[in-house]
Amino acid sequence: DADVTQTPRNRITKTGKRIMLECSQTKGHDRMYWYRQDPGLGLRLIYYSFDVKDINKGEISDGYSVSRQAQAKFSLSLESAIPNQTALYFCATSDIRGPSTDTQYFGPGTRLTVL
Amino acid sequence: KNQVEQSPQSLIILEGKNCTLQCNYTVSPFSNLRWYKQDTGRGPVSLTIMTFSENTKSNGRYTATLDADTKQSSLHITASQLSDSASYICVVSAKGSNFGNEKLTFGTGTRLTIIP
Numbered sequence: 001d002a003d004v005t006q007t008p009r010n011r012i013t014k015t016g017k018r019i020m021l022e023c024s025q026t027k028g029h030d031r032m033y034w035y036r037q038d039p040g041l042g043l044r045l046i047y048y049s050f051d052v053k054d055i056n057k058g059e060i061s062d063g064y065s066v067s068r069q070a071q072a073k074f075s076l077s078l079e080s081a082i083p084n085q086t087a088l089y090f091c092a093t094s095d096i097r098g099p100s101t102d103t104q105y106f107g108p109g110t111r112l113t114v115l
Numbered sequence: 116k117n118q119v120e121q122s123p124q125s126l127i128i129l130e131g132k133n134c135t136l137q138c139n140y141t142v143s144p145f146s147n148l149r150w151y152k153q154d155t156g157r158g159p160v161s162l163t164i165m166t167f168s169e170n171t172k173s174n175g176r177y178t179a180t181l182d183a184d185t186k187q188s189s190l191h192i193t194a195s196q197l198s199d200s201a202s203y204i205c206v207v208s209a210k211g212s213n214f215g216n217e218k219l220t221f222g223t224g225t226r227l228t229i230i231p
Binding site: 004040041042043044045090092103104105106107108109 | 119149156157158159160161164204219220221222223224
């Protein structure tokens with residue numbers, strides 16, 4: 001979905017390096033999310049933010065940090081990358097319109113490889 | 116622990132044929148169930164979302180059903196096309212403590228391949 005963009009799309013790095021993945025959206029949504037996807041596993045939530053001043057840990061936040069620079073921007077950082085953080089990372093946004101009706105819109109993903 | 120299981124893991128069918136994908140879940144308290152389509156190398160795209168009171172919802176050639184009593188859902192694809200080749204992910208939402216604060220549990224997906 002072109003309304004949600006992620007940079008870079010692919011990244012290869014070495015163990016111990018600091019990496020930042022960036023997400024931008026033009027949908028005007030308040031809610032943004034970071035997920036990782038591994039082969040054979042469902043998407044797992046790393047962090048989420050309901051507005052600029054709200055940051056929450058997901059189920060697998062260890063080793064990651066985030067920054068919500070603006071309504072449209074949500075960055076994910078790996079302070080010291082390790083090989084088991086090799087995965088496909090997705091940013092998503094949502095617009096809550098009522099109970100049980102918020103649809104999530106996903107970016108194209110960032111494929112990260114940690115050697 | 117909330118879980119979502121999908122079957123089959125993979126499926127190959129001829130173009131033009133119909134198919135049905137299954138999703139069983141143990142998520143409580145249930146809020147809604149979503150089906151997403153994920154093309155290779157791209158992010159998931161929402162197909163349908165159903166709440167407790169809805170037992171069927173269509174989106175073009177895609178029809179999702181929900182049986183909240185048996186905690187099962189299915190996604191039926193009619194007259195398949197080559198562009199239907201993708202992974203289909205079932206996602207179940209559990210109600211959170213606050214309005215809008217729901218927890219999503221993702222299935223691992225069914226990989227569907229349509230062959231000409």
